[in-house]
Amino acid sequence: xxxxxxxxxxxxxxxxxxxxxxxxxxxxxxxxxxxxxxxxxxxxxxxxxxxxxxxxxxxxxxxxxxxxxxxxxxxxxxxxxxxxxxxxxxxxxxxxxxxxxxxxxxxxxxxxxxxxxxxxxxxxxxxxxxxxxxxxxxxxxxxxxxx
Amino acid sequence: xxxxxxxxxxxxxxxxxxxxxxxxxxxxxxxxxxxxxxxxxxxxxxxxxxxxxxxxxxxxxxxxxxxxxxxxxxxxxxxxxxxxxxxxxxxxxxxxxxxxxxxxxxxxxxxxxxxxxxxxxxxxxxxxxxxxxxxxxxxxxxxxxxxxxxxxxxxxxxxxxxxxxxxxxxxxxxxxxxxxxxxxxxxxxxxxxxxxxxxxxxxxxxxxxxxxxxxxxxxxxxxxxxxxxxxxxxxxxxxxxxxxxxxxxxxxxxxxxxxxxxxxxxxxxxxxxxxxxxxxxxxxxxxxxxxxxxxxxxxxxxxxxxxxxxxxxxxxxxxxxxxxxxxxxxxxxxxxxxxxxxxxxxxxxxxxxxxxxxxxxxxxxxxxxxxxxxxxxxxxxxxxxxxxxxxxxxxxxxxxxxxxxxxxxxxxxxxxxxxxxxxxxxxxxxxxxxxxxxxxxxxxxxxxxxxxxxxxxxxxxxxxxxxxxxxxxxxxxxxxxxxxxxxxxx
Numbered sequence: 001x002x003x004x005x006x007x008x009x010x011x012x013x014x015x016x017x018x019x020x021x022x023x024x025x026x027x028x029x030x031x032x033x034x035x036x037x038x039x040x041x042x043x044x045x046x047x048x049x050x051x052x053x054x055x056x057x058x059x060x061x062x063x064x065x066x067x068x069x070x071x072x073x074x075x076x077x078x079x080x081x082x083x084x085x086x087x088x089x090x091x092x093x094x095x096x097x098x099x100x101x102x103x104x105x106x107x108x109x110x111x112x113x114x115x116x117x118x119x120x121x122x123x124x125x126x127x128x129x130x131x132x133x134x135x136x137x138x139x140x141x142x143x144x145x146x147x
Numbered sequence: 148x149x150x151x152x153x154x155x156x157x158x159x160x161x162x163x164x165x166x167x168x169x170x171x172x173x174x175x176x177x178x179x180x181x182x183x184x185x186x187x188x189x190x191x192x193x194x195x196x197x198x199x200x201x202x203x204x205x206x207x208x209x210x211x212x213x214x215x216x217x218x219x220x221x222x223x224x225x226x227x228x229x230x231x232x233x234x235x236x237x238x239x240x241x242x243x244x245x246x247x248x249x250x251x252x253x254x255x256x257x258x259x260x261x262x263x264x265x266x267x268x269x270x271x272x273x274x275x276x277x278x279x280x281x282x283x284x285x286x287x288x289x290x291x292x293x294x295x296x297x298x299x300x301x302x303x304x305x306x307x308x309x310x311x312x313x314x315x316x317x318x319x320x321x322x323x324x325x326x327x328x329x330x331x332x333x334x335x336x337x338x339x340x341x342x343x344x345x346x347x348x349x350x351x352x353x354x355x356x357x358x359x360x361x362x363x364x365x366x367x368x369x370x371x372x373x374x375x376x377x378x379x380x381x382x383x384x385x386x387x388x389x390x391x392x393x394x395x396x397x398x399x400x401x402x403x404x405x406x407x408x409x410x411x412x413x414x415x416x417x418x419x420x421x422x423x424x425x426x427x428x429x430x431x432x433x434x435x436x437x438x439x440x441x442x443x444x445x446x447x448x449x450x451x452x453x454x455x456x457x458x459x460x461x462x463x464x465x466x467x468x469x470x471x472x473x474x475x476x477x478x479x480x481x482x483x484x485x486x487x488x489x490x491x492x493x494x495x496x497x498x499x500x501x502x503x504x505x506x507x508x509x510x511x512x513x514x515x516x517x518x519x520x521x522x523x524x525x526x527x528x529x530x531x532x533x534x535x536x537x538x539x540x541x542x543x544x545x546x547x548x549x550x551x552x553x554x555x556x557x558x559x560x561x562x563x564x565x566x567x568x569x570x571x572x573x574x575x576x577x578x579x580x581x582x583x584x585x586x587x588x589x590x591x592x593x594x595x596x597x598x599x600x601x602x603x604x605x606x607x608x609x610x611x612x613x614x615x616x617x618x619x620x621x622x623x624x625x626x627x628x629x630x631x632x633x634x635x636x637x
Binding site for chain 1: 426427430431432434435437438439441442443444445446467470471473474485
């Protein structure tokens, strides 16, 4: 399988477990890095004072919207603002289908919006489709050279 | 200034003076006339007497034809300067003697005239027969006098009359000035009062009371009228004050109500914001645990299903079914909330076309043989997305409740109900008991069990909310097993 990594930004450990299980059950065995809130996600991507950001960007970011500290919307806004991550594929994976959320994320340049179904079988199907599409079918943007 | 516009004092004075002047004039004229006539008679009587004396004295002179004697007798007339001339004629009419010796030519008559005394040629003349005994005529005496005495007497009486008239008119003028006061003064006072009332709108003033005559009655009536007006004015002012007070009270009430409305509106804005936040929270947070329950139940079934007996596996499946049902409930509730919050945009909507689209969509999702009749050209003004939600709910209901019907039929058309146009969705499905019609449009109210017909009980509540937001009404008619008809107006 494609060696591209997945960054899963999700604060609910149940959802983390179920998402990973759904992905695995369809043989999507790529590395999944989990960030439990917006701050962790930003630290992972852009680094902190002590630690530099990740050298190799993930193939796709699965981003929840309702997160503690820094919201998914703010994370997306930062990703789109930074030159390095401007073209990084970001898929919103969240509970709500509120119109305001949809408008907000698409306006900020989200690549896709998937609402997590309650039915776990459906959710597994969705995860499979997402993995197949973003990790296998989608041509990732060229990796920008570091300055 | 015409006579009409004269002040009443002048009118009265002029009237009194005119009347007394006329009376005086007539009286004086009668007096002078009478004097004149009476003087003339006296004058003629005196001439007659003088003629007779002359005639008597001249008898001898004529009988003896003594001219000198006759001239002397005639010359006795010179004592009276008014006697202009006299003449004695014999029985044949020949001039015998004259006075004066050569009388002015125009004073003597051209010929003898009949006997008698008369005024002619501005003179008083007389012809007196001279006779001796009975019927023995000897001749004629002629005498002529001027009218100096008459004109002097006439002048005197005219002067007297004028003097009396002047004094009388003066007296009348002075008297009229006093008398007219009794009539003019009350009228003038009344006029002044009326002017004061009309100028200052002061109905409290009163005209001073006069006598018991017509003017007194007029003053009384005028004062009574003023009293009435004053009273009515006071009443009117009372009404006006009351009215102002009422208007003030009403205005105050309105302001209070406006304030309450403003507060309500502000509260509503806050409530809407809270509802938004609530819906957002429900949407995100309430579904997450459901996903965990369903997800891990499935994990359990997949990973440990073999270790469970059929009862255990069935329990887990029931847990999952209930969880998913709760998910659907939450989604429907959120949709209902969204119907309330979403902004409406009015446009003309082709309901017939919309109904056809919806039916095609339902048919694709759950293919069945249903006789669908949609009336053409049904249009309404409203928000297209919301009306679509409403129509879809009604048609899906029809579709759902005719599932057990051998010849299912759904109809969408319009009818006239109570003078307004109502749209109608009718099916020949399960129907319901009208006893429960009041529960039909309540949230989570269902008239059928989930085992009979599945559903969450939010659909018709959503429809009613949409119709209400459009300012319309919705109602239903049905009977168990006879189908249901939903009417709505927009």
